[in-house]
């Protein structure tokens with residue numbers, strides 16, 4: 041597997057086919073667009089669906105808030121428990137998927153040379169697993185069911201599908217995979233930040249510090265991955281301007 | 294150079310084995326492979342799926358053929374898997390859709406020009422202009438929904454222009470029926486064409502029915518609903534062409550001959566040596582399968598299979614850009630409509646189809662909505678320096694000219 045794409049084989053540029061492309065553009069003059077019926081336009085059509093829509097689903101609220109009281113919450117302040125449960129469910133799902141993203145990257149690195157520091161990747165992977173366990177314990181302590189899929193878990197799962205596709209494609213390069221992981225880590229950082237604020241608002245005192253710690257770990261993940269991407273991408277040989285990936289060959293990690 | 298199907302016996306069917314590893318190979322490159330490599334892959338997947346569909350129907354009606362049908366159907370299953378899995382996962386479903394319509398346009402246009410029967414050639418030209426319009430509508434969707442240029446898939450071989458507007462393609466069922474060829478008089482090429490185009494259309498229908506629900510955008514969901522409906526009409530139209538008086542075994546033999554015919558065309562024209570090797574392998578497979586069916590046919594029906602399939606198969610379908618032909622058809626025949634099994638000017642269109650359309654289009658027409666003022670431009674409509682940067686932002690109806 042090569043780390044940087046070879047030049048010259050790509051068939052998508054229109055400049056490879058100047059005559060055919062010119063003909064396509066000219067065709068637009070002879071055969072212009074014509075509206076046959078425009079009772080409604082795209083905006084109105086989409087608006088009608090948005091207005092009529094139901095949600096992705098509902099938040100599975102624990103039947104009793106007994107668990108919540110035990111963990112030291114007097115009453116859910118600020119946000120409704122719905123938001124808390126939904127966001128916890130989302131974090132749980134995303135951290136669990138994060139483990140799988142790292143699994144895929146570790147597989148790729150183990151299978152191909154050159155590779156990243158697999159020890160670090162395994163550490164990050166285990167951090168994601170720990171975060172998953174942390175959120176699971178929090179949900180259980182609140183009387184929630186950590187096996188439920190909440191609406192925000194569902195939507196962020198949809199958003200992450202592209203990352204899963206990139207990381208598991210045998211043809212994707214290590215830098216492309218690192219970039220996909222970076223997207224996940226950027227989301228991780230922002231999401232833990234938000235979650236800390238949510239548990240603070242909810243007076244979930246037993247978890248504020250733990251979640252802050254998780255946030256710091258995610259900061260470290262994000263910084264490391266971002267740095268790796270820079271090393272893998274930036275041209276070390278600044279004079280040559282060649283497109284070979286120097287960083288990967290020298291084994292920086 | 295054409296192939297002598299009776300001289301080449303191919304690989305015996307008991308030697309036609311594939312492992313999972315054989316079936317799941319490194320896919321083609323969406324970026325680096327030629328668009329016609331993808332066209333052939335999609336077409337051949339359709340041919341294999343048609344073979345499987347036919348085989349199942351045949352087995353339901355012929356107890357005594359169930360075992361040999363099941364044996365060959367299993368090999369078709371492996372072939373279809375290998376071929377379809379050659380498409381990489383970096384094709385979004387909508388990009389693959391663009392490729393499917395490219396297959397429909399380029400293959401149907403090639404067939405329309407070599408079809409010996411003038412009525413059937415007219416049918417192909419008629420269907421061609423409809424799939425041609427689908428390309429335009431889907432390209433608008435790809436550009437406006439995903440921000441991508443359909444020409445990255447088409448590689449400038451195929452136009453992105455309005456054809457017979459999709460809004461006029463929906464017809465009452467009676468206007469989708471066509472006359473068939475006469476099995477005793479039709480040229481072998483006519484039979485290959487009918488099977489090939491029917492195969493392509495049925496897999497396109499199947500594909501749209503499966504991926505339509507994968508889209509979150511309601512406009513995309515409606516557009517797939519609308520165009521899948523046309524693809525069902527196209528299958529209805531094209532399958533009429535084949536003579537229903539052909540016996541089951543005769544049809545089976547023709548299906549196998551058609552697989553040989555098309556694999557041979559791919560072997561002749563594929564430039565990627567890795568993919569060509571797959572076509573060569575499967576050509577050997579199909580020749581083996583053809584002779585397996587031929588034995589059953591001759592034993593059961595007591596007639597020479599050369600009365601059905603000629604020793605020398607016709608020239609293969611050309612896999613190349615048919616731009617000039619398509620535009621010529623567009624100029625002359627865009628206003629044709631179907632009335633029963635005949636083609637008429639739009640002024641004489643059947644009342645049944647007009648009423649049908651009024652009903653189905655009553656709440657708006659997605660193919661019109663999605664492509665409003667859409668003009669293809671290299672790199673997408675946003676890349677046109679002569680237009681405003683903000684092309685077609687969401688607007689309310691009041692801003693539209695009616």
Ligand SMILES: [Fe+2]
Pocket residue numbers: 134135138168171228258
């Ligand atoms: Fe994480």
Ligand SMILES: [Fe+2]
Pocket residue numbers: 138164168225228257258261262
């Ligand atoms: Fe992380």
Ligand SMILES: [Fe+2]
Pocket residue numbers: 341344368369372552579
């Ligand atoms: Fe086959």
Ligand SMILES: [Fe+2]
Pocket residue numbers: 394397423424425427497520524
């Ligand atoms: Fe179509």
Ligand SMILES: [Fe+2]
Pocket residue numbers: 397424494497523524527
């Ligand atoms: Fe079609």
